[in-house]
Amino acid sequence: MSAVILRKSDLPAWARRLLASYRVVAPVGEGEGPVRYQPLASDGAVVLDGLRPLRAPKEHFIPQVEPLLTFQGSGKAVTIEPMAAMESATVILGVRPCDARAVTRLDDVFLGRKEADSLYEARRKATLLVGLACATPSWGCFCTSVGGSPAGTEGLDLLLTDLGDRYHVAVLSGAGRELTADPVFGSATDADAAAAEERHAAAAARMPALFDAEAVAGKVEWEAPVWMRHARRCLACGACSFLCPTCHCFDIQDEVTGEGGVRFRCWDTCQFGEFTRMGAGHNPRPTQTERLRQRVSHKFKYLVEEFGRMGCTGCGRCVEACPVNIDIRSVLREIEGGER
Amino acid sequence: MSQTQPAMSEGAAQRAWEPVIVAFLCNWCSYAGADLAGSSRLHYPANVRVVRVPCSGRVNPMFVIQCFKRGFDGVLIAGCHPGDCHYAKGNYYARRRMPLLQDLLGYLGVEPGRIRFDWVSASESGRFAEVVTGLTEAVRKLGPYSRPVPIASPTLPTELEPVHE
Amino acid sequence: MSNMETAMRETAARLLTEGRVALVLGYEAGSVPFKTAPTFVERAEDVGRLVWSPFCTNNLAVYLPKLKGVGRVAIVAKGCDARSAVTLIQEHQIPREQVVIIGLHCSGMVDVDRLAPIDGSLAGIFISMEADGRLTVASGDGRRTLAVGEVLQERCRVCAYNTPAIADEILGDPASPMPASADPFAVVAEMERLPAAERQAFWRTQVERCLRCYACREACPACYCRTCFADKAAPRWLSKANTVDENWMFHAVRAFHLAGRCVECGECERVCPMDIPISKLNRLLDRDVRERFGYVAGLDPEGVPPLGTFRPDDPDPGGHEG
Numbered sequence: 001m002s003a004v005i006l007r008k009s010d011l012p013a014w015a016r017r018l019l020a021s022y023r024v025v026a027p028v029g030e031g032e033g034p035v036r037y038q039p040l041a042s043d044g045a046v047v048l049d050g051l052r053p054l055r056a057p058k059e060h061f062i063p064q065v066e067p068l069l070t071f072q073g074s075g076k077a078v079t080i081e082p083m084a085a086m087e088s089a090t091v092i093l094g095v096r097p098c099d100a101r102a103v104t105r106l107d108d109v110f111l112g113r114k115e116a117d118s119l120y121e122a123r124r125k126a127t128l129l130v131g132l133a134c135a136t137p138s139w140g141c142f143c144t145s146v147g148g149s150p151a152g153t154e155g156l157d158l159l160l161t162d163l164g165d166r167y168h169v170a171v172l173s174g175a176g177r178e179l180t181a182d183p184v185f186g187s188a189t190d191a192d193a194a195a196a197e198e199r200h201a202a203a204a205a206r207m208p209a210l211f212d213a214e215a216v217a218g219k220v221e222w223e224a225p226v227w228m229r230h231a232r233r234c235l236a237c238g239a240c241s242f243l244c245p246t247c248h249c250f251d252i253q254d255e256v257t258g259e260g261g262v263r264f265r266c267w268d269t270c271q272f273g274e275f276t277r278m279g280a281g282h283n284p285r286p287t288q289t290e291r292l293r294q295r296v297s298h299k300f301k302y303l304v305e306e307f308g309r310m311g312c313t314g315c316g317r318c319v320e321a322c323p324v325n326i327d328i329r330s331v332l333r334e335i336e337g338g339e340r
Numbered sequence: 341m342s343q344t345q346p347a348m349s350e351g352a353a354q355r356a357w358e359p360v361i362v363a364f365l366c367n368w369c370s371y372a373g374a375d376l377a378g379s380s381r382l383h384y385p386a387n388v389r390v391v392r393v394p395c396s397g398r399v400n401p402m403f404v405i406q407c408f409k410r411g412f413d414g415v416l417i418a419g420c421h422p423g424d425c426h427y428a429k430g431n432y433y434a435r436r437r438m439p440l441l442q443d444l445l446g447y448l449g450v451e452p453g454r455i456r457f458d459w460v461s462a463s464e465s466g467r468f469a470e471v472v473t474g475l476t477e478a479v480r481k482l483g484p485y486s487r488p489v490p491i492a493s494p495t496l497p498t499e500l501e502p503v504h505e
Numbered sequence: 506m507s508n509m510e511t512a513m514r515e516t517a518a519r520l521l522t523e524g525r526v527a528l529v530l531g532y533e534a535g536s537v538p539f540k541t542a543p544t545f546v547e548r549a550e551d552v553g554r555l556v557w558s559p560f561c562t563n564n565l566a567v568y569l570p571k572l573k574g575v576g577r578v579a580i581v582a583k584g585c586d587a588r589s590a591v592t593l594i595q596e597h598q599i600p601r602e603q604v605v606i607i608g609l610h611c612s613g614m615v616d617v618d619r620l621a622p623i624d625g626s627l628a629g630i631f632i633s634m635e636a637d638g639r640l641t642v643a644s645g646d647g648r649r650t651l652a653v654g655e656v657l658q659e660r661c662r663v664c665a666y667n668t669p670a671i672a673d674e675i676l677g678d679p680a681s682p683m684p685a686s687a688d689p690f691a692v693v694a695e696m697e698r699l700p701a702a703e704r705q706a707f708w709r710t711q712v713e714r715c716l717r718c719y720a721c722r723e724a725c726p727a728c729y730c731r732t733c734f735a736d737k738a739a740p741r742w743l744s745k746a747n748t749v750d751e752n753w754m755f756h757a758v759r760a761f762h763l764a765g766r767c768v769e770c771g772e773c774e775r776v777c778p779m780d781i782p783i784s785k786l787n788r789l790l791d792r793d794v795r796e797r798f799g800y801v802a803g804l805d806p807e808g809v810p811p812l813g814t815f816r817p818d819d820p821d822p823g824g825h826e827g
Contacts (some may be wrong), residue, residue: 033711050625233542233544237718239778242718243778264746291714322719325537325724326542329536
C-alpha cells in the first residue's frame, strides 16, 4: 500500500479541485442538528475532526426516500416513467472505517443476491470513498469487537490519518490513486507511516474488544431469556435502525395526486410494530421481544449464514441513540457468555 | 440539504395570484347561510372551496393542518352561533379547539390572518359574504402561503397548479 | 442520594412482599456510568437492581398502559412522571387503584452532553457521586467535581413540579425549587418575538431533518394510541416520505394532540436523534392552555382535560384574530 501526505491547509484547495470533476459529499458543519454528510458547495467547509458523526453516509447509497417511478393516467392509459439511475461521479470525504465497512455489507444485500439493485448499483459504482481514521472513540463505539478497527481500510479508496498539521493518506485503490494525482500531495516518509500507525494503535487501545463476535453467531438462540430481558423496555421507535449504517429494510409506497403519482421506497424498521403486521391483523412478531431477537439475529446470524460476514460494524450509533439504553454490546456479551 | 419550491407554471405567472381558501362549513347553519348568499345573488370572492361538515365540532384540527401542509393560503371554519348547534354542543368544543389551533399554527409561522373561525347562521347570508370577503382580502395582503415540496422530481404536477390558471 | 436508594429498595421490597403490587417499575444501572435503564422488578429479591441518581431521566409512566394485565404496578416517579401517571388516570388508561406511585423529591437530571470533556467523547468516562450530592467526573481531561445544578437538563431547570403532586409514598428530603421555575415559558416568548416568516423558516429548518423514527412519540406517556394518526392507512394523513411538509404536519399534529396533556417532561426532545427542539413547540400549547383555560396537565386525577369539555361562557372567537 503506498501513501502520500496532504497538508491540512491544502485540504480546501483539493476539495475545490475535486468539485471540478466530482460531486463532493462531506461532513458539513453548518446547519443545526448533528453533522450531516451533504453535497459540498464551492465555498463549503469540510469538518474532518471530532467523533464519528451521528448520521452515516448510508443516506447517499440508500436515500431515506428514493423515488422509483412516476406514473400518470389519462383516461384508460397509464404512462410509467422509471427514475433514472444516478450517474454523477461522486467522492465522499471523511468516511469513518466503520461506515465504509458498512457499505460493503450493503453491497452484500443490494448487489450480492440474484439480481443487483440497479439504483443502488449506479450510486455505488459512481462513488469513491475517502476515509478518515478515528482518533477518539465515541462512547458507543465497538468496532474492535466485531473485527473492525478505527483505521480499517475495508471499502475505502483512500484513508486519511490526522497527524496534526497534515494527513497521512494511504492509497488503497487505483481510483484512490487517481484522486491523489494533484500537486498538493507530497510523498510520505517512513516516519509519517510510523506516526500514523501510532495514532491507529492509540485509538484502538481505547476500545478493547468486549466480546468475540465470531463466536456469537453460533450461540444466537431462538428461545432465550436474553431477548425479553433487554427488549422489555424497548419503546419500538426506529432510532437504532435508522441511524445504523448497515440497516437497509425499506417499504414501498405510492403518493398519488390526481391521476398521477410517484412510487417510492423509504426506510422502514423491523422495530416498528407494523413492520410485520398482516392485512388481517396477525403479527408474527407481536412484541419487542421478537423484534429485538430479529434485529440481533439478522445482523449476527442470518447475514453471516448468507454472506459469511456480520451486518454490524460496531459504529455504536444504536447504543448512543437508544432512549432506554438497550446496549447491543450487553446483549451480545450475554449471548456469548451465557447467563450473566 | 435545501429543497427549492417548484416554480409556478408560466401561464400562472402571467396571471395575478389568487388566494385559495378552504372553508369548512357546518351543514345546518353556515353552509345554509352560504347557500342563501348564493341564491340571493350576493357577491363574494370565488376564492373559497367549500367542504360541508355536519358540525363545526366535527372539524378535526388535522384538516386545517393538512390544508397548510398542502399549500392552501387560508382556512375558514364557520359554525352555528353558541346555543344554536344542531347537535347541541359541537360548536362549544370547536370554540375551545379552534383558537388553540390558531395559536399553534401562528407559532409555526402561519399568520393568524390566514385562519378565521366564526359563527354564521342559516339566515346570515350577508354575514357569510362579509366573512369570506374579509378573509380573502386579509389573505391576499399576506400573500401566498408556502408551496409544498413534491416527493419526486419537480416536474410532477401537484394538484394545486390548476388553481393558478 | 444513597439514602433515597435504600428507601426506594425497602419500599419496593415491602410492596412486593406484601403482595400489594405485582411489579415495580424503576431504574437500574445502565451500560455506562451516565445512563440508567428502565427496569421491571417482579421479585423482592431483585430490588437491589433499583437505583436512584441524577441520570434517572426516563419517564417511566410510558410503560403503564403497556403493563395492563400484569396486576397492580408501582412506579418510581419524579414529579414529571407522576404528572404523566395522573394524565393516564384521568384518561382512563389505568385505574387509580391499579397504580402505586412511589414519588421522589427530585433535584433535577443531568444533561449528559454537558459532561463531555474537551475531545467531546464520553467514552471511558467515570462518574461517582459524592456524599454532598455533587458529581465527580473523571475522564481523559482529568477529574472535576460539579454540582448537578450546573449541568441540568433545560426542562429540569424550568420545572415547577419537582415535588410529585400525587403520590402514594414520597421518598427523600424536600428539594429546593428549580432555578428557573418561575419562568418556564421564556423560550415561547422568545420565539414569539420573531416575525411570522422567521418562525415559519425556523420550524421548517428544524423538522426538515426529522427521520420519522418516532422516538419522540414512543417515549411520550401521553402518546398511547394503538394506531397513531401517522401510521393510519385509511384515512392516510401522512406519507411515509419524510419531506419537510410531511414532517411539519407530523410535529404540528402531535403537538396539538398533546395540548393540555403534555407535562413537559422533556423526554421527546432528549430522545430525538436529530436534536429537534420539540418541547419548544409543546410549551407553547402548555402556556396557552393555562392562559385560556386555567388548566395545568397532570395535577388532579379527577380533572377533565380542557379540550374534552367546555364552558357556556368560554370566550367567543374574535373573527380572524387568534
